Amino acid sequence: MANNSNKQTNEEMADVQLIIGKILRLGVMISATVMLIGLLLLIVKGNGGYPNNAFPTDFTDIWIGIVQLRPYAIMMLGIFLLILTPVLRVVVSIYSFHQEGDHLYVVITTIVLIILGISFVFGIFR
Known part of the structure; x- marks a missing residue:
């Protein structure tokens, strides 16, 4: 019985690792696509859309x-x-560790x- 439970846990963890890999690949592909769209617009328009080649630095301006x-x-x-x-990978890892019952890693993650x-918030308000 315990062997079957370990096998199921290992399969679940393998599924979570696949999901994490897909999230990372998809995130990079989406961000690269958005960047490419911005680059194409830059080429077409001939400028970045802001005076003196400035760029937006806060969410409202973006x-x-x-x-x-x-x-x-x-x-x-x-x-x-x-x-x-x-x-997002960290969030999925928290879920994964919770499902696994690994409370120490849930806390650490x-x-x-x-x-x-916190670093994100401090980056916004600096």
């Missing part, structure tokens, strides 16, 4: 720039999506997620 199809804003969205990809969140 979202407004995306709506206005400003190339630099779209490229910033691509960078933001690329940054979010490993964060949650601390990592909190640190990522």
